Amino acid sequence: MKLIIATIKPFKLEEVREALTAVGVRGMMVTEIKGFGTQSGHTEVYRGAEYAVNFVPKVKLEIAVASSMADQVVETIQKAANTGKIGDGKIFVLDLQSAVRVRTGETNEDAL
Amino acid sequence: MKLIIATIKPFKLEEVREALTAVGVRGMMVTEIKGFGTQSGHTEVYRGAEYAVNFVPKVKLEIAVASSMADQVVETIQKAANTGKIGDGKIFVLDLQSAVRVRTGETNEDAL
Amino acid sequence: MKLIIATIKPFKLEEVREALTAVGVRGMMVTEIKGFGTQSGHTEVYRGAEYAVNFVPKVKLEIAVASSMADQVVETIQKAANTGKIGDGKIFVLDLQSAVRVRTGETNEDAL
Amino acid sequence: MTLRPWIAAAALAATVLPGMALAQDADVTPPMQDIGYIFTTFMFLVTGFLVFWMAAGFTMLEAGLVRQKNTTMQLMKNMGLFSFAAIMYYLVGYNLMYPGDGWTISGVLGAFGAASLEPVGLADTETDLTYASVGSDFFFQLMFCATTASIVSGALAERIRLWPFFIFVILLTALIYPIQASWKWGGGFLANEDAAGFMMSTFGTIFQDFAGSTVVHSVGGWAALAGALILGPRLGKYARGGKITPFPGANLPLATLGTFILWLGWFGFNGGSQLYMDTAGNVADISRIFANTNTAAAGGAVAALILTQFLYKKPDLTMVLNGALAGLVSITAEPLTPSLGAATLIGAVGGVIVVLTVPMLDRMRIDDVVGAIPVHLFAGIWGTLAVPLTNDAASFPAQIFSILVVGIFVFAISAVIWTILKAMMGIRVGEEAEMNGLDMTELGMEAYPEFSQS
Amino acid sequence: MTLRPWIAAAALAATVLPGMALAQDADVTPPMQDIGYIFTTFMFLVTGFLVFWMAAGFTMLEAGLVRQKNTTMQLMKNMGLFSFAAIMYYLVGYNLMYPGDGWTISGVLGAFGAASLEPVGLADTETDLTYASVGSDFFFQLMFCATTASIVSGALAERIRLWPFFIFVILLTALIYPIQASWKWGGGFLANEDAAGFMMSTFGTIFQDFAGSTVVHSVGGWAALAGALILGPRLGKYARGGKITPFPGANLPLATLGTFILWLGWFGFNGGSQLYMDTAGNVADISRIFANTNTAAAGGAVAALILTQFLYKKPDLTMVLNGALAGLVSITAEPLTPSLGAATLIGAVGGVIVVLTVPMLDRMRIDDVVGAIPVHLFAGIWGTLAVPLTNDAASFPAQIFSILVVGIFVFAISAVIWTILKAMMGIRVGEEAEMNGLDMTELGMEAYPEFSQS
Amino acid sequence: MTLRPWIAAAALAATVLPGMALAQDADVTPPMQDIGYIFTTFMFLVTGFLVFWMAAGFTMLEAGLVRQKNTTMQLMKNMGLFSFAAIMYYLVGYNLMYPGDGWTISGVLGAFGAASLEPVGLADTETDLTYASVGSDFFFQLMFCATTASIVSGALAERIRLWPFFIFVILLTALIYPIQASWKWGGGFLANEDAAGFMMSTFGTIFQDFAGSTVVHSVGGWAALAGALILGPRLGKYARGGKITPFPGANLPLATLGTFILWLGWFGFNGGSQLYMDTAGNVADISRIFANTNTAAAGGAVAALILTQFLYKKPDLTMVLNGALAGLVSITAEPLTPSLGAATLIGAVGGVIVVLTVPMLDRMRIDDVVGAIPVHLFAGIWGTLAVPLTNDAASFPAQIFSILVVGIFVFAISAVIWTILKAMMGIRVGEEAEMNGLDMTELGMEAYPEFSQS
Numbered sequence A, B, C: 001m002k003l004i005i006a007t008i009k010p011f012k013l014e015e016v017r018e019a020l021t022a023v024g025v026r027g028m029m030v031t032e033i034k035g036f037g038t039q040s041g042h043t044e045v046y047r048g049a050e051y052a053v054n055f056v057p058k059v060k061l062e063i064a065v066a067s068s069m070a071d072q073v074v075e076t077i078q079k080a081a082n083t084g085k086i087g088d089g090k091i092f093v094l095d096l097q098s099a100v101r102v103r104t105g106e107t108n109e110d111a112l
Numbered sequence D, E, F: 001m002t003l004r005p006w007i008a009a010a011a012l013a014a015t016v017l018p019g020m021a022l023a024q025d026a027d028v029t030p031p032m033q034d035i036g037y038i039f040t041t042f043m044f045l046v047t048g049f050l051v052f053w054m055a056a057g058f059t060m061l062e063a064g065l066v067r068q069k070n071t072t073m074q075l076m077k078n079m080g081l082f083s084f085a086a087i088m089y090y091l092v093g094y095n096l097m098y099p100g101d102g103w104t105i106s107g108v109l110g111a112f113g114a115a116s117l118e119p120v121g122l123a124d125t126e127t128d129l130t131y132a133s134v135g136s137d138f139f140f141q142l143m144f145c146a147t148t149a150s151i152v153s154g155a156l157a158e159r160i161r162l163w164p165f166f167i168f169v170i171l172l173t174a175l176i177y178p179i180q181a182s183w184k185w186g187g188g189f190l191a192n193e194d195a196a197g198f199m200m201s202t203f204g205t206i207f208q209d210f211a212g213s214t215v216v217h218s219v220g221g222w223a224a225l226a227g228a229l230i231l232g233p234r235l236g237k238y239a240r241g242g243k244i245t246p247f248p249g250a251n252l253p254l255a256t257l258g259t260f261i262l263w264l265g266w267f268g269f270n271g272g273s274q275l276y277m278d279t280a281g282n283v284a285d286i287s288r289i290f291a292n293t294n295t296a297a298a299g300g301a302v303a304a305l306i307l308t309q310f311l312y313k314k315p316d317l318t319m320v321l322n323g324a325l326a327g328l329v330s331i332t333a334e335p336l337t338p339s340l341g342a343a344t345l346i347g348a349v350g351g352v353i354v355v356l357t358v359p360m361l362d363r364m365r366i367d368d369v370v371g372a373i374p375v376h377l378f379a380g381i382w383g384t385l386a387v388p389l390t391n392d393a394a395s396f397p398a399q400i401f402s403i404l405v406v407g408i409f410v411f412a413i414s415a416v417i418w419t420i421l422k423a424m425m426g427i428r429v430g431e432e433a434e435m436n437g438l439d440m441t442e443l444g445m446e447a448y449p450e451f452s453q454s
């Protein structure tokens, strides 16, 4: 199994979620994060003092999938989250050793 | 070492934490997340318009443990977080290559 | 590639970020978390009732880097985040199998 | 009003072109006998809107002291309770409380029937001009009734179901509050100044409660206490072994705002209870009341601040807020006769009472989310007992007797109602609903949907 | 004022050392003919500051009902609109609305010129003492003008650009509102009581709108409706296939606070519109108005509470808030003549209207963020139509005619202005700006920068 | 009050059964000589509660402009400072400020002793009925004293320790404020109209400060400035190399609410300072003041809005809020004599001053968290200097002299107190405490415990 970690623009969340459901992803964890990258924020003025906003609000998805599905999931996210503009985000894939469903104790792919 | 990632129902956090302390876990990271899964939310009405709440509030735990402890920790979480109802959550285990304690620079199992 | 997960004291975030930029890190994901560890919180009184605050606010960084850079990044974080006091945090290194840049579809080290 | 345009225009013209001003016409000024009536009536309208404002104060205080997940529910209960109180007091309460000569049981049970106001323009009526308009009196008194209901909602927060709560509010504002209030303020047996009456013949004085430490605040407190006992504490609040888990309020700026709103409203609450502003003496008395009310609140806040600093090493803001309110409740039974110094001390004792009794209730496992029972019931009793200290027309026996009579009546009848409601429809949400918060389970609406929780 | 120290000192001395008290001097008391003037003027100041307070109410209501990311913008628009309204009403609006004898077109278009007040101390002027000071009248009327602008801002939230909005507000408060208000309240053709005038000869009655269900609230509503239509709905609000995506308000305690503030302010809004407090009859009427205003709000809230409970199984707090406001708008056209019972029912119908029309607008894909159009326009029309039910001086035809005349004028001219603004400078932020929120893109300032979002 | 029940009942009966109405009794209306006293006293109560409300305004403004982690502390300081001010002004301040004939040093240092009010019902006293009740005067004046203390708390937020702050507040409200206020408003040397007195013989006019641009606002500002200098800036605010790090306010809706509250309260602040409402002339003057106060705030807000739009391309809400307040402070020294146009401009200049001086203070590395020094000190000086522009009884030299005398006195004595406090007990929290926020380290209580931070 793989754990896919993706960071995307917040307003793309719904679209990505729908696309993933369509390819059979049945669950994920979603976290609000602050992203730091090339799209490095912008300058604002507060009460006459300039300052740089270095972080950009992003959403992070964590999805455990069977290894066989991993490529398709990555591709799906990449397509759905794409706007072509800087700051679209990244997708990371890690190896997942085991998984357990708390409710039933089922393990590994049965747990997803 | 292993990195154990678990997502549980928020109101189980205290119980799980106590159970983990009992088996010798000395630290963890806790994040509020929105979970998406079979327990797929519910329908609400806001000002006369129906809408689906797809995400359910969950808590995510990340725990680094010595490999020898991993199974026990997974089992402990599974038991403590269990309510038998849909949405109890998942436990994932990843391989952890190294760990460092910032304060002392100690590494690996000494750092936990 | 490696995925480096670090948890640090919130007020060290800016310092760590600057140190990482200096060694060439170009991106990261930042999450507010609650940390649980040896620095196990403190006791407060609310309306006459004592209670323990078990969690301490922390910041979690997730940074994907080329394997060659991993050690330097870990070291940089360890130095910049260090205050020598309990609760400075941990740095974990995981193996990262692949990475994709959403915008361009570039993969692996090109995506970082 | 249809006269508006021309008169406004005339006024403007009069200024711009002074030559055009109308000749002074003696008939336009109020007839002499109207003046006192206008003063007192307008005073009721102003103090009445201040007391209305207290409804917002309770709402903010409670919304700030509950947890995020129960906030919408608390807002809903407060909007609803005020609205129900307004309607019930009109339909039933007002005449039950002020029956005039129409007592159903003399001095004990007032008249039944909806309130009605004077005709428009006082047309075709010979109005008694020595007091104030019925409309203003109704408006002012209604707000007191609603206040009583507000007190209950805070204590029972975070676990009670919506409709059983509203049903209780309806009975409280239609019947319980007005009936007991008639005993004192409606001229009932607690206020009967006849030497042969029960109070005078037994105690030598009647019951004295200027603005309602007992009649309003302790009544709300008794009803809340009965409810809290029957409803039980929030899940997880009291663990085995006496461990108490605090559930810190989610939004202290709101709670502080609520306290300031209540403090402001209290000037109307106590000041308007002078009931007359038709002479220099009356308006000077209202001034005394404003000054005393303010200083009692300050005394309560400072006492709580210093005491929590000593007891817990760190002062506790929520106790300071409660302390100010306790100071206000304490001075409510007699805001007129104390000197500024006495008023400050009376308020300070109220603040001390709150700091000591909030944890006491917790030890008794009576779960009062916002401190309503210490603030309104305990400080209300203290304030009522303090009246004889500065007012010779009051006596301790008469005060104690009246506190007991009112307390037993309200507590008993409230307990019966809560018990019936519990048996018939259940008054408490389910365990899982309580865990997940009443906002989503009962109302399907979060108070802060976009703010993430930690 | 320079006289302060000595007099204050004297007053103190008088008390401390009563023997020192000055002899009573008959000249000090107000001359008889001043008394009514003082009463009415002070009444305007008090009710005027209550109506001012409504500006804060709208601000909190709207800040609570928009999403986090558009909150600073909503605050900015409300601070700005009140300030622009204050200045424009002074420069243009007041004399346009109250031209006295100076109509530019008789009964239709008032006078041009900035407002000016009486000289200090009414020096060197023969003042008409039968009404109130121009200063107090100006202060009071200004607040009504600002209210109209506040109504617009809520409906168009979360997508409109700042300056086009302000330009509209400037035109609304300088011209649109005052011109139509002059027709009724400035003594224009809708208020002309001459038997030969248009209204009397056609309908037998003039237009009756006591405090502005039509003149203020529906005017704001029409302007908002024109804006909402031309501006279009928020991105993502209405998907293909009729799916409606709700965007829940980010901070319901603020929205509830705003509602309570508005409710409080409304006592001034309706009460002050009695325009006189110089006799027992007038002050008793103001009392009636306060009581009726309160009960109508309660009726609206309870109606919305019960109706949403039945329709959706869970009562909807935002509808209850809107329901209370709709009750207030409904009673505004005639808060004096109804009995308490009639007022409660009139308000309740307002509450029902809101619950039914909020989803109706959504089905029509007219995106009104806070429910301003149902509350102010629809309930405003209902309130205006309800006048003849309790007031014989009103007739349905005259009311309907006036609603239409005012509605067509305001809607048409607003639509023209919005269209011109759209063509000339664009009235809507870009797509990405709207997605990311107006706070960062338009103002570079988050309302809650440290609170994380979920 | 014990008379309540029967009279209320009678009033009701009178309406319901008009035949029962009591015969009109001439003795009931106020005696002629009471009328002016009632008017002025009631005016003080109403304007006084409005000024009280400003305490809530400062609290919300400051709670909105500090960071999350220091919010509870700011709430605590504001509740505490008002309470301490109330008690100290009663114990010491009032008689120090209004010594009447009891000056300790003539015209410079007033009387020592606690305030005392008239007896209940003005019994057994010959009261001077030409002014107002002492109770109302005390109530009104107390609020001004508390306002001065509120100003200080905002500037020093996010780093000052609780008790040293309270000690300063106690000294400020017991001594510093009352002593300098006595010079002008207590009839001291700045207000001495004797031709032979210092002011008249030197400048030909006395010092004119209607409602306290200098006496209240700049005094708060000077005390805050001394504190800010001695306390030093917040950690991380000013980096080497002149880089300024803004710490955006955590909750802008609260800050906006605070501004609206202050704006509302200011009608009482300036209006009540007319000190009399016993004639048509006086009530018309109060009306002028209300209208001018409002338009000056609008002018300040609009000026800040437009100026920040030009300077920074995006208008800055916090500056607009400060601008409105600066407009209010600017008009406070003379809200009566300016025309509406002049008042608008005076306010607008205040708004400009704030926009220009907020960054100036930052460049000077004086860290004023909420802009209290620009708003209250700089705009206060401007307002005081602007008096001679519209009031012939004022002169620039007298104004400048008085600004300097008051400024030097307050700044010097404040600096001494802050320095002593710093040496004796330390006025600043430790570095780690400041980093982690004062809420947890000083009070152990978060303002928003469940909201996660980003």
Ligand SMILES: Nc1ncnc2c1ncn2[C@@H]1O[C@H](COP(=O)(O)OP(=O)(O)O)[C@@H](O)[C@H]1O
Pocket: B026, B027, B028, B029, B062, B063, B064, B065, B101, B102, B103, B112, C007, C034, C035, C036, C037, C038, C039, C040, C056, C058, C085, C086, C087, C088, C089, C090
């Ligand atoms: N086993 C663990 N797994 C994951 N995170 C941990 C673990 N132990 C500690 N942490 C994180 O590191 C933080 C600091 O740890 P702590 O034990 O308090 O101090 P120190 O690292 O100085 O010994 C904790 O707050 C928690 O966020």
Ligand SMILES: Nc1ncnc2c1ncn2[C@@H]1O[C@H](COP(=O)(O)OP(=O)(O)O)[C@@H](O)[C@H]1O
Pocket: A026, A027, A028, A029, A062, A063, A064, A065, A101, A102, A103, A112, B007, B034, B035, B036, B037, B038, B039, B040, B056, B058, B085, B086, B087, B088, B089, B090
């Ligand atoms: N494939 C997945 N990857 C990551 N997290 C998941 C995945 N599936 C479910 N989850 C997490 O587990 C939670 C519970 O899953 P759900 O399917 O609702 O219930 P259950 O585990 O009882 O079958 C979800 O809310 C989500 O946070």
Ligand SMILES: Nc1ncnc2c1ncn2[C@@H]1O[C@H](COP(=O)(O)OP(=O)(O)O)[C@@H](O)[C@H]1O
Pocket: A007, A034, A035, A036, A037, A038, A039, A040, A056, A058, A085, A086, A087, A088, A089, A090, C026, C027, C028, C029, C062, C063, C064, C065, C101, C102, C103, C112
């Ligand atoms: N090395 C990295 N490790 C982890 N997350 C990263 C890394 N680089 C970028 N990110 C995440 O991806 C987001 C987008 O990256 P950015 O460089 O701004 O744009 P792009 O992916 O289009 O080049 C960042 O906001 C951050 O959340």
